[in-house]
Amino acid sequence: MSGRFPLFRKRDLLVFLVAFLLAAAGFWRWIPSDDALIAVVEQNGEVVKRVDLERVTEPETLTLEGDVTVTVLFEPGQVSITNSDCPDQVCVRTGVLTRSGQSAVCLPARVAVRIEGENASGADGMTG
């Protein structure tokens, strides 16, 4: 049969592998929640940065300079405050935020990180 173009060659597996990895990566990003996660970073009551966590592919840090310096780490589907110069470290100990409605606040630095869902329905929205 079509000798010039065999139905299958070993190297075709490469294509299937890539497809599988693409799909797996895509599905993996679905898992944390079923609506878009927008991380909102506020400093002194003003929105400094908004990041769609569903679209973050590589870890990325944001350092907020001020009286107290705070470092925010954005990762695929999650956000956290990793470092703060403040004494109480409440925000760092809040840990990783993965769902809409969660927030980490550093009062000494007047920095807040919270997650907004795109649907903005809130976790306890009415179901009636």
Next chain:
Amino acid sequence: MKSSARFVAFTGILAALSLILSMLENLLPPVPGMPPGAKLGLSNIVSMYAAGSMGLMPALALALTKGIFSFVTRGVTAGLMSTSGAVCSTLVVWLLLGKCRFGLMGASAAGALAHNGAQLMVAYLLTSSAVLYYAPVLVLLGTASGVVTALALHAVFQPLERLRQTGW
């Protein structure tokens, strides 16, 4: 290819074939639960044959014909989607099949992925990020449809070659 008239005629036959295949495919009722844009891509059988057997230019001509047809019959959005998808997948198939010596299945699956990828990009530019949401589903369905079209092309390859070389 002996004469250019025959070449043009054969390319025309292929163009008609691909249009008819995509028309027939549109007659199939949509499967519930399938995301929009998930299609079998039967006309890829033809574009794949052209990309592998005839070369890049005739294959691109087929892709553009199909795109222009979409523009005329289904509007600007569908035209853009169709053209971008067809051109991208043609380039990929030509590269993998003709240059990199992949098998039909690999080239076909990669072509289907390129098709979906290009269409998703256009849909993303035209609308919003919402369409990227079912990209993983499209990847799986695209790979599957790529395998199906590869099997189909494998079956019809010889008759098409005979038609191209001898006229009948």
